[in-house]
Amino acid sequence: MKIFKFFFHVVVFSSIIFHVNAHNVTHDSRSIIIDGTHRIILSGSIHYPRSTAQKAKEGGLDAVETYVFWNAHEPIENEYGNVMKPYGEDGKSYINWCAQMADSMDIGVPWIMCQQAGAPKPMTPIPLKCELKIGLDDPLRTAEDLAFSVARFFQKGGTLQNYYMYHGGTNFGRTLGGLYMTTSYDYNAPLDEYGNLNQPKWGHLKQLHDVLHSIEYTLTHGDVHTQKLDNSVTATVYQTNDKSSCFLSNSNTTTDVNVNFGGIDYFVPAWSISILPDCRKGAYNTANVYAQTSMMIKKSNKAEDEPDSLKWTWRPELIESASVQGKGDVSVNRIVIKRYGK
Numbered sequence: 001m002k003i004f005k006f007f008f009h010v011v012v013f014s015s016i017i018f019h020v021n022a023h024n025v026t027h028d029s030r031s032i033i034i035d036g037t038h039r040i041i042l043s044g045s046i047h048y049p050r051s052t053a054q055k056a057k058e059g060g061l062d063a064v065e066t067y068v069f070w071n072a073h074e075p076i077e078n079e080y081g082n083v084m085k086p087y088g089e090d091g092k093s094y095i096n097w098c099a100q101m102a103d104s105m106d107i108g109v110p111w112i113m114c115q116q117a118g119a120p121k122p123m124t125p126i127p128l129k130c131e132l133k134i135g136l137d138d139p140l141r142t143a144e145d146l147a148f149s150v151a152r153f154f155q156k157g158g159t160l161q162n163y164y165m166y167h168g169g170t171n172f173g174r175t176l177g178g179l180y181m182t183t184s185y186d187y188n189a190p191l192d193e194y195g196n197l198n199q200p201k202w203g204h205l206k207q208l209h210d211v212l213h214s215i216e217y218t219l220t221h222g223d224v225h226t227q228k229l230d231n232s233v234t235a236t237v238y239q240t241n242d243k244s245s246c247f248l249s250n251s252n253t254t255t256d257v258n259v260n261f262g263g264i265d266y267f268v269p270a271w272s273i274s275i276l277p278d279c280r281k282g283a284y285n286t287a288n289v290y291a292q293t294s295m296m297i298k299k300s301n302k303a304e305d306e307p308d309s310l311k312w313t314w315r316p317e318l319i320e321s322a323s324v325q326g327k328g329d330v331s332v333n334r335i336v337i338k339r340y341g342k
């Protein structure tokens with residue numbers, strides 16, 4: 001069960017593109033190009049020991065983002081941490097070696113070095129803060145609102161996006177960061193911590209992914225025009241020589257709007273985006289959920305109804321390894337929120 005001990009000191013963005021035969025990967029200002037074809041990429045964060053990518057693939061994702069679990073791969077803490085500072089010149093030459101090794105693989109996509117000030121060329125240094133807040137209460141985000149954000153990103157020219165998390169989960173044992181911390185990663189994700197489809201979210205997003213994939217060509221090649229149709233409604237047209245695809249977004253959070261666009265009347269609900277793959281007929285609206293809704297009912301354990309039959313014993317817990325970074329005693333009377341990264 002050691003593999004389920006997760007410490008996210010460093011998150012490695014490692015997309016596994018499902019098209020395994022694709023080998024020429026490059027990019028331009030519009031999108032990632034795989035074997036000469038501009039692609040839009042829908043990705044989701046999954047902890048690889050928790051689930052296979054199958055349900056993500058069925059949900060219309062092209063890629064998964066996954067992690068290196070340092071406590072499994074690096075049993076001695078910070079064995080491979082940021083080496084520049086503590087190792088001085090040796091650290092510097094090691095980083096240079098890494099950069100050259102990565103570059104020599106000539107994979108055609110930019111390399112990014114996270115949290116490494118002064119990263120050597122050809123690395124792209126980004127002051128990325130791998131910040132993670134743990135210990136939140138039960139998060140909830142509606143399928144409609146999530147779909148709105150994703151659709152808006154693509155309306156504005158985005159071509160690669162990732163869900164954090166796509167499959168949530170719980171870390172059993174006191175391994176998430178310390179004492180008194182909630183250990184759920186559920187995040188109200190499209191796949192819940194038991195691996196069940198969180199409906200209607202999973203299905204509503206799948207429909208969005210399918211529509212976005214169907215207009216991949218216009219999204220990645222079309223000339224883009226935007227037009228304000230109303231105080232809160234904006235039309236965005238992606239126009240190629242032979243095809244066009246449109247988005248109609250209504251940013252008013254409370255008021256539905258009727259607009260005329262290209263001679264056709266459209267009803268755009270409050271806080272929603274309609275996607276018109278041919279700029280005429282709406283194929284998807286982020287606020288109209290047609291996916292099946294499922295209700296998961298958490299039932300209390302039967303044993304809790306029969307407390308008399310339970311025998312409680314108490315024993316002290318060995319907490320050396322669970323206390324703050326393995327050091328020192330802690331005493332708190334509240335939930336601890338630990339932030340990773342600096």
Ligand SMILES: *[C@@H]1O[C@H](CO)[C@@H](O)[C@H](O)[C@H]1NC(C)=O
Nearest residue numbers: 024025026033035036037108
């Ligand atoms: C990969 O694609 C780029 C851009 O489409 C092209 O210039 C290059 O020759 C291709 N490389 C290989 C090995 O096919």
Ligand SMILES: *[C@@H]1O[C@H](CO)[C@@H](O)[C@H](O)[C@H]1NC(C)=O
Nearest residue numbers: 231232251252253254255256
């Ligand atoms: C939404 O629309 C209503 C009615 O037109 C208007 O009163 C309100 O100010 C709008 N809200 C925003 C945030 O634009």
